[in-house]
Amino acid sequence: MFACKNCGGNIIYDIKSGKLVCKHCQSSFDPENVTKENDSVDYDYFETTVFTCPQCGAAIMCEDNEASSFCTYCSSSTVLTSRISKEKKPSYIIPFTKTKAECIEEYKKITKKAIFAPSEFRKDSQLDKFKAIYMPYWCYEVTQDSNMFDVTGTERYDEQTGSMSSFYSINGMVRGKFTGICKDASYNFSDDLSERIAPFHIKEKKKFYPSYLSGFYADVSDVPSKVYEHEPIKIANEVAREVLQGEAARGEFSNVKVYLSNDQATEQFNTTVEAKKALFPVWFLSFKQNKKVAYVTVNGQTGKAASDLPVSIMKYLIAVLLATLVFFVPSAYLFFLFWERAPFVFMDLMLLLSAFVFVLYYFEIKRMQIIETDSEDAGKFYRKYGVVYIKNKEKHKSLKNFYNIYKTDIITFAMYIVIVGIYIWSFTSVFGISDYFSLITKMIFIVGNIVLALIGFIRSISLKNTSNFYGILVGVASLVITTLIMLLAYSYAYAVLAGGVFICIGCFVTVMDLIRYHNELSTRKPPYLKKRGGDVIADSYNM
Amino acid sequence: MPTVIICSLFLAFFAAFVSVYFLAKLTSAPSDKKNDEEDEFGLAGSEFDCKFKNIRIHSRVSDFYIKTKEEKNTDNKR
Numbered sequence: 228m229f230a231c232k233n234c235g236g237n238i239i240y241d242i243k244s245g246k247l248v249c250k251h252c253q254s255s256f257d258p259e260n261v262t263k264e265n266d267s268v269d270y271d272y273f274e275t276t277v278f279t280c281p282q283c284g285a286a287i288m289c290e291d292n293e294a295s296s297f298c299t300y301c302s303s304s305t306v307l308t309s310r311i312s313k314e315k316k317p318s319y320i321i322p323f324t325k326t327k328a329e330c331i332e333e334y335k336k337i338t339k340k341a342i343f344a345p346s347e348f349r350k351d352s353q354l355d356k357f358k359a360i361y362m363p364y365w366c367y368e369v370t371q372d373s374n375m376f377d378v379t380g381t382e383r384y385d386e387q388t389g390s391m392s393s394f395y396s397i398n399g400m401v402r403g404k405f406t407g408i409c410k411d412a413s414y415n416f417s418d419d420l421s422e423r424i425a426p427f428h429i430k431e432k433k434k435f436y437p438s439y440l441s442g443f444y445a446d447v448s449d450v451p452s453k454v455y456e457h458e459p460i461k462i463a464n465e466v467a468r469e470v471l472q473g474e475a476a477r478g479e480f481s482n483v484k485v486y487l488s489n490d491q492a493t494e495q496f497n498t499t500v501e502a503k504k505a506l507f508p509v510w511f512l513s514f515k516q517n518k519k520v521a522y523v524t525v526n527g528q529t530g531k532a533a534s535d536l537p538v539s540i541m542k543y544l545i546a547v548l549l550a551t552l553v554f555f556v557p558s559a560y561l562f563f564l565f566w567e568r569a570p571f572v573f574m575d576l577m578l579l580l581s582a583f584v585f586v587l588y589y590f591e592i593k594r595m596q597i598i599e600t601d602s603e604d605a606g607k608f609y610r611k612y613g614v615v616y617i618k619n620k621e622k623h624k625s626l627k628n629f630y631n632i633y634k635t636d637i638i639t640f641a642m643y644i645v646i647v648g649i650y651i652w653s654f655t656s657v658f659g660i661s662d663y664f665s666l667i668t669k670m671i672f673i674v675g676n677i678v679l680a681l682i683g684f685i686r687s688i689s690l691k692n693t694s695n696f697y698g699i700l701v702g703v704a705s706l707v708i709t710t711l712i713m714l715l716a717y718s719y720a721y722a723v724l725a726g727g728v729f730i731c732i733g734c735f736v737t738v739m740d741l742i743r744y745h746n747e748l749s750t751r752k753p754p755y756l757k758k759r760g761g762d763v764i765a766d767s768y769n770m
Numbered sequence: 771m772p773t774v775i776i777c778s779l780f781l782a783f784f785a786a787f788v789s790v791y792f793l794a795k796l797t798s799a800p801s802d803k804k805n806d807e808e809d810e811f812g813l814a815g816s817e818f819d820c821k822f823k824n825i826r827i828h829s830r831v832s833d834f835y836i837k838t839k840e841e842k843n844t845d846n847k848r
Binding site for chain 2 (some may be wrong): 340341342343344371380393394395396397398399400401402403404405406407408409425426427428429430458462463465466467469470471474475480483533534535536537538543546547548549550551552553554555557558559561562563566569570572573576577580583584587720721724727728731734735738741742745749
């Protein structure tokens with residue numbers, strides 16, 4: 228605890244004024260001028276209290292001697308045990324500039340549209356549990372310093388008979404300095420959430436003094452700096468190549484293109500990297516659901532918020548019920564057009580739509596597989612496999628913008644299904660071409676659907692948590708039952724109707740499977756972190 | 771009549787659970803869009819200074835590639 232020089236009371240960092248303020252006598256102090264007795268002895272380390280959560284094992288660091296009664300990471304209400312510890316000082320800190328009230332406001336803004344999130348994610352009593360945490364980051368400083376680089380430039384002209392390529396040697400001197408390319412250094416703070424609340428503006432960084440932590444939780448880094456250091460090097464090399472391209476391609480050489488691999492650029496520009504520890508401000512909230520937690524994070528400097536919210540099954544079912552009522556009128560109109568052949572038309576439509584559901588299932592499971600294997604999170608990947616993961620930028624982008632990238636493919640595929648389906652259907656159902664031919668086309672569709680569903684099932688069994696969910700198997704079973712019905716009684720309207728209903732139910736259970744899987748991945752197991760910190764007093768103070 | 775109602779009901783149900791699924795997925799990972807402006811190199815928030823001096827360009831070698839018939843045809847079509 229940091230004591231007031233005037234009255235001896237506890238002084239806490241006040242977000243609005245950016246100073247340490249005494250609760251009792253209202254005196255204020257610059258954080259740089261407030262030190263503890265032992266701080267001056269060792270410049271590289273500072274003394275703090277570490278609390279340990281008996282529920283999840285997380286160690287919690289604190290600048291106050293009051294024990295917290297709530298673990299931020301596993302969301303358990305428990306009394307934390309404490310001990311005095313010496314921690315290595317980070318190089319920089321970006322102090323909080325957004326208060327808890329502002330952070331809640333930002334969170335409410337982004338969750339306005341999350342209509343399927345469980346209600347407890349909006350309750351004021353829950354939002355009050357937002358904790359201010361200084362998250363550890365690696366700040367990479369990249370330097371490029373070469374007095375004589377030699378890279379290749381290419382110029383190409385297309386002519387009628389062929390193409391002429393001219394190669395050039397480009398020499399020169401480069402001086403580059405990149406600071407503040409930052410990556411989170413905590414295993415349990417997911418790269419995805421960290422990237423979604425980025426950026427932190429490095430120009431507002433301050434030299435670290437332990438007094439900045441007074442009133443806040445803090446985590447120390449547990450991810451080695453080497454996990455991410457290839458990324459800032461790559462960024463710096465790409466920028467340098469772009470700048471060189473602009474500088475070189477002038478006058479008579481305006482068509483010269485500089486082609487340079489990352490390794491070549493590192494060698495030619497003499498690119499080196501140095502990592503420095505830093506603490507960045509993050510407002511953090513965890514919701515406990517079925518022994519797992521969902522996290523909400525808000526950038527404590529800019530107020531940018533991000534979260535992964537589960538879907539409330541109850542809200543989903545209510546929305547389905549309401550949407551069913553809405554869609555009922557146009558559906559009824561459609562079937563009144565084919566009054567006498569309604570069950571057969573219904574079966575055809577079910578077969579077309581179910582194909583779409585099974586294709587959707589396949590793509591969704593594929594995406595979830597990427598998330599589940601942590602292959603988009605370099606920190607977690609390193610902890611799991613002990614290998615530095617070089618992120619595939621394109622793959623990561625496609626994961627993030629899945630719907631945007633695959634939207635065209637999905638729509639095209641759906642269009643093909645609809646066009647082919649309508650073509651076959653118009654000959655069999657509408658024009659009443661022989662029942663035998665109709666049966667053959669239906670069987671082809673059913674078998675096609677079974678194949679699609681089985682492909683989805685095979686992909687899903689590679690997922691760890693699939694053993695809990697057998698929705699896709701219900702989908703397959705419904706298709707098998709429909710096959711039997713069609714073989715035994717394909718000309719009976721009620722039998723065909725029952726087949727269509729079975730397919731509909733099978734698809735519904737398959738989609739429910741996807742929702743359960745989404746919920747499984749949007750929440751996480753309580754973490755087991757090394758050290759963090761906190762102070763419950765600050766929460767009420769920094770409102 | 772009952773078959774038409776049952777068919778309509780289940781088709782509406784099918785359309786409902788698929789469309790609501792998409793809606794739920796699209797709204798379940800909200801994040802603030804501000805500061806999400808195009809950041810081609812991932813340098814938002816950081817500072818950098820990269821300067822090149824004394825750049826000299828020397829011609830090294832030239833190479834002439836003769837196009838195939840197909841390539842010429844493609845060029846002509848363009």
